[in-house]
Every structure is written in C-alpha cells, then in structure tokens.
Amino acid sequence: MILNMGPQHPSTHGVLRVLLEIDGETVVRIMPDIGFLHTGIEKTCEAKFYQQVVPLTDRIDYLCPMTNNLCYVLAVEKLLGLEIPAKAQWMRVLMNELTRINSHLVWLGTHALDIGAMTVFLYCFREREDILRIFEMASGQRMMTSYFRVGGLALEPPLGFFERVREFAGRFPEKVDEYENLLTGNPIWGMRTKGVARMTAEDAIALGASGPTLRGSGVDFDLRRDMPYSGYENFKFKVPVAQDGDVFSRYMCRVRELRESIAIVQQALDGMPEGAIKADAPGIVLPDREKMKTQMEALIYHFKIITEGFAVPVGEVYQAVESPRGEMGYYVVSDGTAKPYRVHMRAACLANLQTLPKMCEGGLLADVVAAIGSIDIVLGEIDR
C-alpha cells in the first residue's frame, strides 16, 4: 500500500511530504518529497547588496538565525580580507551557542512530543523563552535577529546583558537534568528509541550526513573543534559522540551538546575581551550614530553604504560552520561589484534528510516519526 504522510502532518516539522510504501506495518520504501517552502532565497540574494543579504539568512533556518548570520558574514569577511575585533568574535561565539541551545530545545520538545512524551515540550519551551528574551535584549528581535553584520555586530550588548546571560547559564545545567530525568532512563522512551532507525558510520558519510546525525553514528567530527572559525580555538569543550547510530544515540549527542554549549557560554562570559565590536573598515562597516552627527566623513560613508553598498574583491569562498543540525555552508562568489554574483547555501538538513530511507526501510511505520524527529529537520533550510 502506498501511504501519503504530510505535507501537513504534525510530526514532519514543517511541510515535508513523505511517500511510504508499506507492507502491513513494515516500511518497504520511503521517499521524501520537498520544495513546499521554496522561496528562491538564493536568487533573491543576487539582487541585493551584500549587507542586505544578512536578514535573508535568518529566514532560511528560523531556529538558528545567528548560525546563518555568522556563516554568511564570515564568508563575506573572508572575501574582503577583514579582521574582526576579539570582542565581536567572542560575542558571536556566545550568541551562537545560545542559538544552539535554543534550537536543540525546540528539537527535544517536538521530538519527545512526536513520540508521546508531552511534558518535555513544556519544560523545553520554558527555557527557550528565556533565550529568546536574551536575543530580544541584544538585537531587538526574538527570532529573526540579524545581529551579526559584515565587520562585526549590529549593536553593543546593552547594560545588564551579561548578568542576564550569566544568570541563565547558572541555572540551565539543572534544567538539562530535568529533561534527562524525564527521558534518558524512561523505559518507554528507551523502547521507542533504542535500536530504532539505525545507520552505520559508512552510510552516514556516504550520504553526506553531518552534525549530531553523523556523530550519533560514531564519527568524531565537529567543525568547531576540527576546523575552527570565529575564535572557537580559544574554547575548551568536548564533542559528544555516540556509537550505536540509532535514535537514542542521536538524542544523547544533542542532550550532551546542550551541556557543552552552556559550558562554552560560561567561558565566553568569563573571558569576554574589552574593545570594539566592529572592524575598523570605513566604507564597509556603518559608522556610529554619534559620529554621523558630528563628522562629515561618517555621514558620507553612511550614505554611500546604504545607497551603493560596498564593492567586494573578485573571488569565491566556501565557509562552513557547525550549525545545530550539521555543516551549514555558504558559497559566495563575487564579481567585484556591490551585489553577490552567487550565494549558495549548503543546507545541513537537505543532506541529512537523504538518510531517511536508509534509517526507515525495513522498520516499522511508527518508527518513521521517531526517525524524522531524530534527524532534526527544518524545512525552511531544506527548501530555501
């Protein structure tokens, strides 16, 4: 029998349609059908100035906006050859790890909800709300933050910001204990996840899986540690790896990542350098408001950046960062003008979704829901 799951199905995390060929309760063949959220962002980017692309990158993956901001601005900064001040880099790391926690909390809540554990969802969204408030405090926006700019940050972190993050970081580890108390040792959770939707390391690599989906199969690879960017080499953290390649392994990887991320946030708070939050690059970085009122040059630069953008030297760059879902990559090609010639986003979810047939074929129909939850897909990123 051919069964059509989605596109509007609560467990597909957006609009994913899955075609299932089933024999009784057993899945014989499974085929994801995507594209329902395609908005042509890559085409839109080609018609915008470099700085105007930043808000578009938020909207690709609405659960980790800062990761996308970061990846894009790092790519453009590499094209420009810009040096970023230490404080901006550390703030980027701090915000990125909060974003990772934010994204993992939504994943954990919805994944547990799919499998039938209702309470976890409420717990996770409680802490997620705190993080969104922190984002709002820094950027003025809860979700579509656009907080990073080419050359640094959009705004100086406001008064009381670090205290608030410190307070959150202090109480978060015990919240992770709460989630784990509900799930990790829970026999029902174990039965629904252990040994379900298995994938070997060879398959994961061949299918292009990355992030926790790859590490859950025992491949010890994390871009933050192995190919550091934005000052990640200054931080000490472990990369959680699990060997079994099942839903439970991927769950354990992400839950342990929650703890590592909050440790990175603590380190960033403790070691936050003083100094500027923007690179010294007039003509690329917008001048301070105060200078615009007193200095002619600042006003001229502001006008020129807004109306004409800034030209980027000819070249091409592929920049990848470790997003909560895996390898998020931006390939930016410049033809020397103020608009990117091509912006391509390597979406981690798109590659991860390809592992679904490997995980589900031969398994039970009910496990498809667990498998989809365990690869943590965001359809906005897949369809772009």
Add this chain to the structure above:
Amino acid sequence: MALVPPITDLEQLKGHPALGRLLGWNPAAVAGAKFDRDEMTIWVERAHIREACAILRDDAECGFNFLSDVTCVDWYPAEPRFEVIYHLLSIPNKERIRLKVRLDGASPAVESLTSLWPGANYFEREVFDLFGIRFTGHPYLRRLLMPEDWEGHPLRKDYPVEGYR
C-alpha cells in the same frame, strides 16, 4: 589578514597533495588550479570528473571521503557558460578542496557522482532543477524544489528575478 593575489601557476601549486595526485594520474584531466584565500580550486575536464573524485576519495593520503556540496554558477553570457562546483571534505585530514567543471550552455551535461556518494543525489537534483544541468547516470533526475510542471531554470542569469508573468 590582507588579501594576497591568487596563485594560478600549476608548477607552483603541484606540491599540494590533491593536485599532485591528479597530475600524476592524468595531466590531461586537470584544466587549471587556483589557490586563493586559503582555498584550493582545481578545474577538472568534464570527461574525468567522476574518476578524479574517485581517486581523491580512495587515495590514502588525500582521503576526501565526504562530499559537502554540489552547486553551479552561471556565467551567462560568457562561454563555457556553466561551472559545476564540488566541495569535498577530508574528515581524517580536516581539509577542503573545490573541484570545478566547465560546461557549455548549449547542452550542459556531466557525469553523476551518485555512484561514489549516494549523498550527491539531492544536490545534483537541485542543480538540475535550478540550472538545467543534466547529470548522466543519476538514478532519479527529477525536479527537487520547483513544481514538476515548472518551465525554465530559475537560478540561470537570464531568468528574471521576479519570474515570468
């Protein structure tokens, strides 16, 4: 981090293990190379791309075992019009490389990498969908993101940003 001009001289670059390996295998397969902003790019002749990838993947020293990405750039109206771009990653060596294949605008086609990495499936379907590049030997070359009955390939440069109305 001041910008330095890219190095494009094959003689200077052949110390790079991946390029050295490809030149040692078949110098005719390499159409050029560039080292720019710490990133290595090798242009490969269209006929040899699959074999070149297989060599880079299976070579013990190179170890490019992970296909990160496949995409395309349209240089319309220049010819050869298309460049298909492969980003390979070596998980053991923590290193990246970019391979490029130039294709004519008239009937752009290149061999599929799905036999080496099944993960190339979606990437190649996306390029087929948005650029109209055919990947020969692909098991299921259908549109991925656009509707089945869509006309044209939206990421081509002669396709208007606002679409056809």
